[in-house]
Amino acid sequence: MAFSFHTHSGQFCMHASGQLEEIVKRAIEVEFTHLGLSEHKPRTKSGDLYPEEQELLLKPTDLSDLFDSYVIESRRLQAKYEDRINILVGMETEYIRPECIAEIRQLKRKHALEYLVGSIHHVDGMPIDFSADSFAECERALGTTEVVFRRYYAQQRELITQIEPEVIGHLDKIAVFRPDFKPSSHVIEAMKKNVKIAIDYGALFEVNTAGYAKIGRPYPSEEIIKFIVSSGGKLTFSDDCHSPLDIGGHYSNLAETVRKMNLEPHIYYLEYDKQAQTLSSKPVPRCLEHKAWKQF
Template identity: 30%
Template sequence: MHSHHSHSGDYVSHATDNLESIIDKAESMGFTHYCLTEHMPRLHDKFLYPEEIEKNYTSKDLESNFDRYVQHAVSIQQEKNSKNQSSPTTKIIVGLEVEGLNSEHIDYTSKLLEKYHPHINMTVGSVHYVNEIPIDFSPDLWIEARDSLPDKTSRSLFLQYFELQYEVLSKLKPTVVGHFDLIRLFEPSNEVDPTTGKLMKDISLEQDWPDVWELVVRNIKFVESYGGLFELNSAAIRKGWSSPYPKQDVSEAIVEFGGGRFCLSDDSHSIAQVGLNYHKVWEYIKFVLKLTSIYHLDINENGETIVAKVSVSELDKSPFWKQYI
């Protein structure tokens, strides 16, 4: 079993539990591959989160914290992935989560990857902000981001989100696309969309917002063109969704336009969230999307990151699933 997106309380203030304990939990559950993907530093104090401000952090603290993370993660990787291990262990893949906050941060990611080469094996390409305002922190901030745009519509917010996502994709070509449709997390479902007269919960991106859908398909096709993976991220379920990110319409578009190159992620922020709701994601894979294959990252003998493919029927037989019964 595999996860391509995780965090620890050692290096992320809104997470809990230390890095070793997160990895120990993954190993005890039977994960064969586990990616460590702490957030890249944000460059300015104005982007600090409340929990970071409480710690009297500055952006410089985020930078030094990230440096400690890379050193720590690489040391764990060298221990766990050693050929001298006497028993099978979880293979550790060291990565970072891109913060597609704005062009400055996207360009800064390139410098980070150069600085830490070859220790960073993969990237998760994410967008958590629109117009430099967080869109997945709270419903109020989602509304604030929307209202910061000229026409103050959700449709425009979606357009800006997918345009910024494309900038992340085109400049960085992230190995894994993080929570593709995160913009939907706090959308006000019972508000009326003024551009269609429909409730937000009844909006079909493809039929009602074709301009948004065009960007979704464009982004998917671009990821397919460079061989990236799309995560099915179980964190959406613990946040109230009935499915992982992305929702069914986008997931089906990824099958149609992106080759269906899905990988699995728990996006854990604590021990309790490692592998959480994976069985529900697996049901989504088998019975909703009806996928035949799942992809995952691996490290070959030369230390290079490669993409592996396993059939759903084969993975379905894994003893991993017995712990969810």
């Protein structure tokens, strides 16, 4: 079986490309059986808009409207393609400041979202994965790389404990511009504590292939993946696509990692039962044997 529980489209995200329906069609074409739609949570302060959104003179209310349209379109696609692929309608979170928690809860309720990808892309309100410059600015503001990493895992803990997202998004995204940085044992312990909290409520940890292109390895690192599975955690796959052609991106590298690390017994997927309106996570033993993997 092949699937991804972390996807974006240019129809509803200014730093992505392609229509959402093209994403779904591409996923069907490469024989994905399950697809999680997880457009970014709309940011609610004008200071949090990214340059490409500012150039278009967008306001936070526009992002909020766009997200509403995303859910409507997702529901249409979920019904239209239900015989061919199991689609989950969800959202990728943010933790820019504590108010985000209430906003996430409100959006999940309002749209009856099936699941959340629990990610953070900011530390103390500053973007950490937007550009090397924005990361360096964050380091300057907080003093050291160590403090940025420490604050990242502290804020991730807030998100994980308060929201309990079904999927933990790119757990160590903080490493994107400092892949070789060795954080202190204090930071590593904080990261491990987050993993344990998420395991306790049954989260799936995505092995996110977007990292292969950026830093030559998935998010999270193999070391962290090892810790997750040895602690009894469940993994899933995601391509974090931002265009139809990203669907299944770097899944051949992923297959290599899965084989090398013997991860197959730990791979799970999410399935939404529309009739019963329930979400369940199920194991996929020997998932790489599925013919879909031959093309990646």
